[in-house]
Amino acid sequence: MDNISRRSLLSVGLGAGLIAAVPGTAFATSVADDAGLRTDPFRLGIASGEPWPDGFVIWTRLAVDPFAEDGFGGMPTRQVAVAWEVAEDAAMRTVVARGVEQARIETAHSIHVELRGLRPGREYFYRFRTGRHLSEVGRTLTSPALHETPAALAMSFASCAQYEHGYFTAYQRLAQDHPDLILHLGDYMYEYKKGGYVIGGGNPRDHAGPETSTLAGYRQRHAQYKSDVDLQAAHAIAPWLVVWDDHEVDNNWADEVPENSDPNQLNDSAEHFRLRRTAAFQAYYENMPLRSSSVPAGFDMKIYRTIQWGQLANFHMMDTRQYRDDQLAGDGWRKNVTERLAEDRTITGAEQEKWLLDGFKKSTQSWDILGQQVFFAERDRDRSPAIDDVSMDGWDGYASSRRRITQGWVDANVRNAVVLTGDVHRNWANDVKVDYKDPSAPVVGSELVCTSITSTGNGGGSTSDPVMAWNPHLKFYNDNRGYVNTTITKDSLTADFRTLEYVTTPGAPVSTKASFVIEDGVRGLQAR
Template sequence: MDNISRRSLISAGLGAGLVAALPGAAVAVSTADDAGLRTDPFMLGIASGEPWPDGFVIWTRLALDPLAEDGLGGMPSRPVPVAWEVAEDAGMRTVVARGVEHARIETAHSVHVELQGLKPGREYFYRFRSGRHLSQVGRTLTSPAPHETPAALAMAFASCSQYEHGYFTAYTRLAEDHPDLVLHLGDYLYEYKKDSYVIGGGNPRDHQGPETTTLQGYRQRHAQYKSDADLQAAHAVAPWLVVWDDHEVDNNWADEIPENRDAGQLNDTTERFRQRRAAAFQAYYENMPLRRSSVPAGFDMKIYRTIQWGQLANFHMMDTRQYRDDQLAGDGWKKNVAERLAENRTITGAEQEKWLLDGFRNSTQRWDVLGQQVFFAERDRAQALEIDDVSMDGWDGYAASRRRITQGWLDAKVRNAVVLTGDVHRNWANDLKVDYKDPASPVVGSELVCTSITSTGNGTGSTTDPVMAWNPHLKFFNDNRGYVNTRITRDALTADFRTLDYVTTPGAPVSTKASFTVQDGVPGLQARG
């Protein structure tokens, strides 16, 4: 168990059940009839994640009153038995594994069950029970066997869901598209107090509680988001791979440096920010379908990891917040900051960079996909060649780090490199280069940037951005809300930018704004249709 004993995990309040399935037979266990809860405790839904060839994680968190101020969901202060089962059919008739876990107050009555012993490349269904209360049934999958190359994978990715800025209709539309895997690239929730981040016309929904800085505050905010029916639908349709960005902790945080660092401001000392990070990380683990390898250790939590989809794809899920150098000259757009080119600057940290470069060298898959947070391609707002005007928060602020990663996949002869990005609340599609200042520099990869689920509100619908005129590698822009659907095969990766015209009222239909293809062995984006 990664050099951590099960007893130590439980004593820390962060234990996860590791369960081997018995194919073709049901395991005889207690059915948790003695839970003693009078009302439905499954108000935060269910989820699965971290698929591997013989299993996955299934998750739930019990709550009777999700918005309780203490963050504990109105639950009793005792362990509550929760029965779970996994079946081969949605009717839960052919059960292949079942068991009982105890939801404990130390982890806000969350349950993580790690399944082993299932069949690779299969669809499964799962549910939980506490006393007479049943959860909904969720769908999940195991990944293919390591040596297999499946015909196709339907993968969707999304980011940036600000509860106050609109309704999460896009999550329901994503679920209706029936993906087999979902990547969430950060800003799953926002830390702000009510009405401190306001869109034009006023926020249609309210945050509960103050800005999140304490464990109870983060738990309450997660519960408010998890109570949303649209989000629950997206979690129930497929396994998720999640990484955070900044708002799961604090806007534009960098390693141990918070957004506000002046005397008298929130988190103005390193120690206070470490305490905030520790609280945010524990609540994040409690509310996500993560493996026990991501159990936080104080104010550290490892979320970078690689999930293989047989020989079809590697998903390198990255962390560009916890190990980065501080942003230069503030967090925003700045002109002619020469220090951004310094060779020693890093957005990944040395250990994560080595992990990723080693992953490139060891890859035998057709597609190497980087699931990460901030804009990767160069995006220079200054037209004049002697001036650059770039964001200090994205990879432009860490240019040498970006060059090392890009050169790394070239040196390793990665067959197809695709970077997936969130954060910027707009859709983009970009060709990637080693040297963006050299027009003759070849295209060596592709970047797909998803817009937000709700953040910044309805959007304008625009499909033009002036910077594209002097950044020819930026191929597509759109200002709507939505997500991206991809279909990955041996021969191509296709991407559909799925958009909604409005989010400030519920129920918007979805349509495809644009589509692109990356052909196997041919770097760069090709527009479809």
């Protein structure tokens, strides 16, 4: 299977009618009627996610015109029947489950199928059909049985794909590396209007529509991103676990506080922002392979959850936006903001913090991996020990919250704790401590920070940042674009920082800028 390309996964039609059947359960016979669609409605691709031992979610959204301003993708106002099937082979000969779902205008003609009754630790393939139109074939996996320890897991993670700043070649290269699981740590899309966020030399391509603030706008923007064939390739190769950061809604938002909060302006009022969050969350669910447990309830949407990979790993997928206290002193870097140390400040909220700490206590896995959004380790830009110059938007702005989480995994005797991070558009590899002010404090975990897919445009290739001199726990830096591949076994976690030299034109090759290994039971990163 390693040599199967995205295009070679395309296959022949399914036939006129399908009997929906998941092993052990019978469904009614139905016909996949395309409601007279004359052009291909699968222009946004397909995806899978949320693997569990006996199933996963498969997803698609119908659109014949992804750039339609009303957000409905040029689709008719009526529902459209969509057939789906899951097989054990890429040629779709050994079908193990099939059915028909209705794509409805209320959810922008998206389809979420939650499969059950499949075998654990297996590779599967899936596709969709409506009328004479057939999607490509996607590859996905079930997770291992909860009592099993697989020999290895190939997991990749990525974040920050600003469509205007470059081409999504990194997604294509990620797909070619053929991972078995992909984590996306946020900023899957950006909210800005054309020209709202311009890199040096100018943006190589443009957003459609105004800054996203309405349901129609968010739907249109997701469709524009999903129409990119490189992103489609990454979705088709493996199941995804997704969490948002800020740009899926509004830059640097915090709970019910928008980036620019002014109660005297309608567009920046708390009431308007709740409406904006409602629209953004609805569109996010419609466009992601999420379980029904993440269906939004107005301006609330639960995306923190734990996915177990047998006894090998727990993936604790977190939400550091929806429940956080507002950033202090603005959203950027500030000096000597002592309020950031307050015991009651939180970036997770009390309920999510308890969920995570309880998860540490219950863990029997070799690795507990936190999939989250913003920089976790301390990163002080001022050399003087008497002055702190840190980002108010990352965990440095919520120091007590970070200490409680870190001390929590220490107290729970978590075997190996690894934090995965996006957001900062640079690669970093960091040792994690409970107390960063004490040079003799032990290392208790590791942080791997992926760079962006495109955000901020071409990198310069630098592998040194001045702050590393007085932050000795920061072990690696790089400013290229790319993603991170990991290989996880019960004995070690190996991380390869995969980078591209340019993204403002398509087709860049990929190479490994640096590699690190974390040995089982050995705290800290080791360069390979």
